[in-house]
Amino acid sequence: MxxxxxxxxxxxxxxxxxxxxxxxxxxxxxxxxxxxxxxxxxxxxxxxxxxxxxxxxxxxxxxxxxxxxxxxxxxxxxxxxxxxxxxxxxxxxxxxxxxxxxxxxxxxxxxxxxxxxxxxxxxxxxxxxxxxxxxxxxxxxxxxxxxxxxxxxxxxxxxxxxxxxxxxxxxxxxxxxxxxxxxxxxxxxxxxxxxxxxxxxxxxxxxxxxxxxxxxxxxxSDADGPGWLPIPIGAAVGTLLLCASQAAADVERAQLKTSTHAAAEGIRAHLELEVGDALAPLARMALRWEEQGGIPREQWSRDAEALVRDGHGLRAIEWVDPTDHVRWIAPLAGNEAARDLHLAADPVRRAALDRARRTAKLSASRTVNLVQGGQGVLVYAPLRVDGRGGGFLLAVLDLSALFDAVLTDEVEAHYHLVVRDGDEVIYATRAPDASAPPSVGQPAAFEGAVRYAGHAWHVAVWPSAALAGAHRSSVPPLLAWGGLFMALLLGWAAHLRRRTRQQARALSLAHADLELRVLARTAELERANRELARSNAELDAFAYVASHDLRAPMRDVDNLSQWIAEDVGDALPEESRRHFDTLRGRVRRMEALLDGLLEYSRAGRVSGTPEPVDVRAVLDDVLSLSAPPPGFQVLLSSAPPTVQVPRAALEQVLRNLIGNAIKHHDRAAGTVVVEVVSHGDLVEFSVTDDGPGIPLDLQARAFAIFQKVHARDGVEGAGMGLALVKRVVEAYGGTVGLESATGAGARFHFTWPAFQAP
Amino acid sequence: MPRETVHVLLIDDNDVDVEGVRRAFRKHRFAAPLIVARDGHEGLELLREGRVPRPHVVLLDLNMPGMGGLEFLARLRADPATRDTVVFVQTTSKRDEDVVASHRQNVAGYFVKSELGVGLAKLVELLRAYLRVVTLPVGGA
CATH class of the missing domain: 1.25.40 (Serine Threonine Protein Phosphatase 5, Tetratricopeptide repeat)
Incomplete structure (x- = not known):
């Protein structure tokens, strides 16, 4: 598909x-x-x-x-x-x-x-x-x-x-x-x-x-929605927040522009008003001059000085005679340089002068460098007396005084302002902060004109960086960064989810694989266990059949040889009689071997359950069954009242060890010491004799099956005892050991796990 | 008081063992008549047909081809006519299971052949003493 x-x-x-x-x-x-x-x-x-x-x-x-x-x-x-x-x-x-x-x-x-x-x-x-x-x-x-x-x-x-x-x-x-x-x-x-x-x-x-x-x-196949879902959601949220950030910034910019515009218009109007305030008295004085046909010099001086004292940027008021020379100056102090100045000599001054003469109206010059120092504007009021030119009243406006009156520090702190007279910048706020000069940056937030006396200044206003900063809130960047953050977060979530799923899938695969392997191993183990149980049963059956079925013919041989010896009686030569004895000795030995084999095959089976056992009682039972020859004594040196062991198995082990000690003793009298120490999680038994000891080179083989340490004819035995002990003890999870030196006796010890009392 | 002659039924497949018992009886002058069966079937047959005159005792081997000793015992005890038969087991088996199973069928004794002494002397001694003091059932049940 x-x-x-x-x-x-x-x-x-x-x-x-x-x-x-x-x-x-x-x-x-x-x-x-x-x-x-x-x-x-x-x-x-x-x-x-x-x-x-x-x-x-x-x-x-x-x-x-x-x-x-x-x-x-x-x-x-x-x-x-x-x-x-x-x-x-x-x-x-x-x-x-x-x-x-x-x-x-x-x-x-x-x-x-x-x-x-x-x-x-x-x-x-x-x-x-x-x-x-x-x-x-x-x-x-x-x-x-x-x-x-x-x-x-x-x-x-x-x-x-x-x-x-x-x-x-x-x-x-x-x-x-x-x-x-x-x-x-x-x-x-x-x-x-x-x-x-x-x-x-x-x-x-x-x-x-x-x-x-x-x-x-x-x-x-994904039940809980597609795994990529967080990515489009993140993209949408990110885009939305970025757009919102942009819009918020736009709104803030618009607000700044509006407020700047309003403030700038106020500044412009204030400037115009200030200049107007300065020039209106001039026009009134000119009207009075013309009405009265001139004003006496002392009265004029008084009036003019009063006007200058009123401020409004007025530096001086002068009277210019019809020959364009400055004649009267009020106040004279500080303006001495203007005395008898010929105004028509300077083209800028002359242009305004000519315009005033021509239009008969107040006429302002472009900005000039005043002879008194500083920058200024000259405003001429033409005087006509009796139809003839009576000279001019001249107002000298000091720009710095004018601007200082209008543009307070507060205004300058918030706005950049540039006033141009034609191409010439006549006023520019020095940047109160480190922002770029406004004239080369973005377009001005406000542009307008200050008009007076036939002349106009151009005013451009920008918000200062500080003001722009004050209008900028943390909302737009917060929205923008928030948007990016959300987008990244959701993208990361998608990534994590994807990875988690992959890992989960890999994990479940590994888990399934592991389970399969465990099942396989378990089946293998069960098979092996069954096999082991079967072969154990077979071994038991074999050992039984061998010991029983082999024993019968052996006994028959024994019986028959005995009867022959009896029936023939003394007719049998001495040597033949000895051979018969040897024959019967071998038969008995064969039977002993078979018995040992049978017992050994059964010793591997764990059949007894642990029970509280009084070691002394066990020892008594052992000694009563296999009475030691006189001269031998068996002592129990120390033992806890009871130990938790399978009784029959313990009895078998002790019987073999004590029997061995006596059987292999090299003297007719001796002592066997049994000691029992409880170590908490295990019980240690030891059986120590004072017999001949076992040479070091034979100790390693002592516990092997059919090994007889002492090859002495006098001692009958199948060589099964120690092998049997080892097999029984190990079947119950214990260990056996042997310490001995030639001529110094032997100490056999074995441990038994201490079973929990039921 | 002269006692009745007690017949001994020996059930054993091993010729040598049978011969051993015969020799022992002869050697120790034990006069009880000996009747021999080769396995459990034959033994049961002889008993049921009354060919072993009462009073009698049975010497039983356990491991035999055909019907073994334990099965013989089970059938013997299940049959009211033979339930009261006195049986001694004499076998080569030292297995606890065999000992326990035999006593469950109320045998009068369990002997291991290899432990019966030279020439079965102990067996004969025991039988003689037993038959001297024990009164055996005579009539059929």
């Missing part, structure tokens, strides 16, 4: 199943239809179709084309015509990329009006006529790339579709909220244009279509 058919197969029995493909086709169709509608709107010049509300941004012609392309691409992709979808999506992405390049490079590549020349009415406020807004362009790029990439069938196809769809949805939602909440900044990126409301709706619909397609394409 290939992937295509498995993708198309509907999964029933799931309440949340979305009919993915129909949903994608429907949303694609809606998007294409929207684009076609707006195209029609441009051709019919219907603002209702292109911008819906006159106050709203229009959907550009190129954007309408993009919607037709992308909607069609989505329908075709859902229909499975991958190559066509790739072509259309790719073309839309290319168009968007070219437009973005225009924004980035700051150049017009000519694609904005390539297909359609918008009527002039439509581009009144547009910075780039016909160009799609930047956020719209980004949406087209994302959607076009998403569709084009998803047309290659790959493992991350669903992820690509879902991520593109979610980012589209986030961008569209932000723009839409700008329209709904009347926050213009939300639907556009500052100077980079504003997304049309129906563009936002169209992107929302397309985004949903992409996500529906992704949802239909997910791996259905």
């Amino acid at each position: 290939n992937k295509q058919t498995s993708r198309n197969r509907p999964v029933n029995g799931r309440a949340w199943w979305v009919p993915a493909r129909p949903a994608a086709v429907a949303s694609g169709a809606v998007g294409a239809l929207l684009g076609a509608m707006v195209l029609a709107g441009w051709y019919t010049e219907s603002p209702t179709l292109t911008r819906i509300d006159p106050a709203w941004a229009p959907m550009e012609f190129n954007a309408a084309i993009g919607f037709v392309l992308l909607g069609g691409a989505l329908v075709i992709l859902a229909g499975g015509r991958l190559r066509w979808a790739r072509g259309l999506g790719g073309f839309a992405a290319l168009l968007a990329a070219a437009t973005l390049a225009e924004y980035v490079l700051g150049r017009d590549l000519g694609i904005d009006r390539l297909l359609f020349q918008q009527p002039a009415t439509a581009m009144v406020q547009a910075t780039h006529p016909g160009r799609m807004p930047a956020n719209t362009t980004l949406c087209f790029l994302i959607a076009g790339l998403g569709i084009a990439l998803a047309s290659w069938r790959g493992r991350s196809r669903a992820l690509i579709l879902a991520t593109a769809g979610s980012m589209l949805g986030a961008l569209a939602l932000t723009s839409l909220s700008g329209y709904l909440l009347h926050i213009e900044a939300a639907s556009g990126w500052g100077q980079l244009g504003r997304m049309a409301a129906h563009s936002a709706v169209g992107f929302l619909v397309l985004g949903c279509g992409l996500m529906a397609l992704a949802w239909g394409d997910r791996d259905r």
Whole structure:
């Protein structure tokens, strides 16, 4: 079954199943239809179709084309015509990329009006006529790339579709909220244009279509949703928060601009008022002069000095005679340099002078360097007495005094201000902070003119960096970093989830493998155990059969030989009689061997259960069964009252060890000492004799089966005793050992695990 | 008081052992008539047919081809006609299981052949003493 058919197969029995493909086709169709509608709107010049509300941004012609392309691409992709979808999506992405390049490079590549020349009415406020807004362009790029990439069938196809769809949805939602909440900044990126409301709706619909397609394409084996889900969610949340951050920053910038504008207008008006206050008395004095046909010099001086004292930037008031020489100066102090100055000698001063004469109105000169020092402006009030020129009243405005009066430190702390007289900068606030000089930065927040006496200064105002900083809140960066953080967090979550699943899968595989191996081992062990039990039983049966069936003929031989000896009686030669004795000795030995074999085969079986045993009683039983010859004594040196051991097995071991000690003793009298020490988790027994001892080289073989340490004829035995002891003790989990030196006796010891009392 | 003659039924497949018993009886002048059966079947047959006159005792081997001694004992005790038969086991087996199983069938004694002394002297002694003091059932049950 290939992937295509498995993708198309509907999964029933799931309440949340979305009919993915129909949903994608429907949303694609809606998007294409929207684009076609707006195209029609441009051709019919219907603002209702292109911008819906006159106050709203229009959907550009190129954007309408993009919607037709992308909607069609989505329908075709859902229909499975991958190559066509790739072509259309790719073309839309290319168009968007070219437009973005225009924004980035700051150049017009000519694609904005390539297909359609918008009527002039439509581009009144547009910075780039016909160009799609930047956020719209980004949406087209994302959607076009998403569709084009998803047309290659790959493992991350669903992820690509879902991520593109979610980012589209986030961008569209932000723009839409700008329209709904009347926050213009939300639907556009500052100077980079504003997304049309129906563009936002169209992107929302397309985004949903992409996500529906992704949802239909997910791996259905995951019961709890696709593993990539956190990535599109992260992309959407990140985009949303970045857009919100951008909008918030935009709003803050707009607020700053508004407040700066208001403050700057106040400054401009104040300047104009100040100059007006300075010049109005001048005009009144000129009127009085003309009415009275001149003013006596003393009275004029008094009046003029009073005016200068009032301030308003006035440095001096002078009377200029008709020959353009300065004659009267009030106050004279500080202005001596101007005395008898010929004003027409300087072209700047003369220009204003001529204009005043010509227009008969107050006329201000351009800024000049005053002869008294400093920069200033000369304002001439022409005097006409009896129809003839009576000279001029001249007000000397000291710029620094004027500006100082208006531009307080508080103003300068918040704003950069540049006042130009023509090309010449006559006043510029020195930057109170380290920000760049405003004249070379962005355009001024405010520009206006200060008009007086036929002259105008140009005023430009920027907010200071400190003020801009005060208007900048931590909200936009917080939103931006929060968005990045959320996106990374969700991406990390997706990664973790994926890795955890892989590990879980590997773990469960390993677990299953382990279980299989354990099962196999267990079966193997059980088989081995059965085999062992069977061979043990066989061995027992063999030992029994051997000891019994071999014994019968041996005894028969014994009997027959005995009868022959009896029947023949004394007729039997002495040598033959001895041979008969040897024969019967060998038969008895054979029987002893068989008995030993049988006992040994049974010694390996753990049959007795531990019980509290009084060692002294056991010892008494042993001694009564195998009465030691007179001269020998068996002593129990020390023992706990009871030990927890299987009684029969202990008896067997003690019987063998004590029997051995006596049987192999080299003298007719001796002592055997039995000692029992409890060590907590085990009990140690020892049987020590004062016999001949066992040579070191023989000790290693002492516990082997059918080994007789002493090869003396006098001692009968099968050589089974110690082997039997070893077998019994080890069967119960104990150990045996031997310490001996030639001529110094032997000490056999064995341990028995101390069983828990029941 | 002269006692009735007691017949001894020896059930053993081993010719040498049978010969050994004969020799022992002869050697120790033990006059009881000896009747021999080769296995349990034969022994049961002889007893049921009354071919072993009462009073009698049985010397029984355990390991025999055909019907073994333990099975013979089981059948003997199951049959009301032979339930009261006095049986001595004389066998080569020293196995506890055999000893226990035999006594469960109420044998009068359990002898291991190799321990019966030179020429079965102990066996003959024991039989003689036993038959002297014990009154055996005479009639059929």
